[in-house]
Each structure stands twice: as structure tokens, then as C-alpha cells.
Amino acid sequence: MKDVxxxxxxxxxxxxxxxxxxxxxxVSVEGGGAWVVGGSxxxxxxxxDADAPRAEAALAKAGIRVAAVSxxxxxxxxxxxxGQLGALCERMAAAGVNIEVLYSDHxxxxxxVVDDVTRGREVSAAWTRDNRGDVSRGSPAR
Numbered sequence: 487m488k489d490v491x492x493x494x495x496x497x498x499x500x501x502x503x504x505x506x507x508x509x510x511x512x513v514s515v516e517g518g519g520a521w522v523v524g525g526s527x528x529x530x531x532x533x534x535d536a537d538a539p540r541a542e543a544a545l546a547k548a549g550i551r552v553a554a555v556s557x558x559x560x561x562x563x564x565x566x567x568x569g570q571l572g573a574l575c576e577r578m579a580a581a582g583v584n585i586e587v588l589y590s591d592h593x594x595x596x597x598x599v600v601d602d603v604t605r606g607r608e609v610s611a612a613w614t615r616d617n618r619g620d621v622s623r624g625s626p627a628r
Contacts, residue, residue: 487533487557487560488532488533488534488535488537489518489530489531489554489555489556489557489558490531490532490533490542490555491528491530491552491556491587491599492504492520492528492529492530492545492551492552493526493527493529494520494528494529494550496522496527500527501520501529503548503550504550507544507547507550508541510544511540511541512537513541513544514537515531516532516533516591516592517531517590517591517592517597518532518597530589530599532589532591532597556599556603558598558599558603559603559609559610560591560596560598560610561574561595561598561613562594562595562596562614563596564617565594574596574613577609577612577613578598578606578609581606581609583602583609584600585599587599
């Protein structure tokens, strides 16, 4: 999966244009979000690896600026166990991994864009191993 970071004009119809461009190109959005920061539109959308080049081309053709395309870390948290988000983020920080973007996909998985995807995936894999079958605590074993 890839995260497509997009800059949008802060005006009515900007998201419609983005959605139409991706739809016409046959690109399915698997998760993401959009918001306004400092008067500028920012969006991050999750697409399949194979769709990323088509998404970039379709958005460029529509005059929409793609800021970056990034690999992601995908992690499922236990929704019934409070504290999981904080504990996972603490693990990332302890490993020196900076989380740049965080959102969820349509499968209720956490999507992370991080500054070191290799190390982030290592931390994520360790998190999953450490939390298998133990729902009695909100934080993983250390």
C-alpha cells in the first residue's frame, strides 16, 4: 500500500475534482482523509501499490499537486483494549521512528507514514508478536 499526499486548493469542489480524477483512472481509495491547515488543503489517501503511478498521473492531469507518495506501515490495534495507540506510538518513539501521518483504512487498520519505514515495520512486527493472545493489558510487554 502507498500513501499519496496531496495539496488542494481550499475551495468548494477541490475534493470532488480529486475523487473524480481518481475514479476516472480506476484508482480505488482504501483509506485516508483531508483537512485544511493554515488555509491550504491537505489530503492523504491510501492506494494499492500498483495504483500509485496511475493516481499520480491522473491527479497531475487534473492539475492537482501530489506532494509525495510514501510506503506505509499497517498495524491493527485491539479496539477493545484501551491504551493501544499510545503504547504503539511510544514503541515507535523509543525506536527513533517519527510518525509523520496517521489515519485508518476501510479495514479498521492503523496506517502510518513514518520517517524510517524499514524500522517502523520492524517495530510493528514486534508489536504484533508481543500482543498475540494477550488482551489483559493495554500496553505490550516490554
